[in-house]
Amino acid sequence: xxxxxxxxxxxxxxxxxxxxxxxxxxxxxxxxxxxxxxxxxxxxxxxxxxxxxxxxxxxxxxxxxxxxxxxxxxxxxxxxxxxxxxxxxxxxxxxxxxxxxxxxxxx
Numbered sequence: 132x133x134x135x136x137x138x139x140x141x142x143x144x145x146x147x148x149x150x151x152x153x154x155x156x157x158x159x160x161x162x163x164x165x166x167x168x169x170x171x172x173x174x175x176x177x178x179x180x181x182x183x184x185x186x187x188x189x190x191x192x193x194x195x196x197x198x199x200x201x202x203x204x205x206x207x208x209x210x211x212x213x214x215x216x217x218x219x220x221x222x223x224x225x226x227x228x229x230x231x232x233x234x235x236x237x238x
Contacts, residue, residue, distance in 0.1 A: 132234050134169055134187050134226040135194060141180045145217040146173060147181070149182060152214050160210060164201045166238035180219075187234045 141149055162168060169185035174211065188194040201207050228234055 149217040
């Protein structure tokens, strides 16, 4: 099991619009394809204007397959065009859970 952590830093003043758009449209597109949403968060302290979300995968190969499928969806590409102006930077990390960590996700 691996967990991908994605961090998006939004332009100041746009995080509310981004989260609203994701709740209304993006989640419904992503979740059936990516599958295992571990969590979706915004920051309150430390680096501000950030959205952080994590998705669990059985392997790096499964992640690659699911993300490739996501980018074959025209509705996902249309959604990205709507929200891209809100995003200043993005980063992605692959996290390897310790043996004693149980990864939980939304069904």
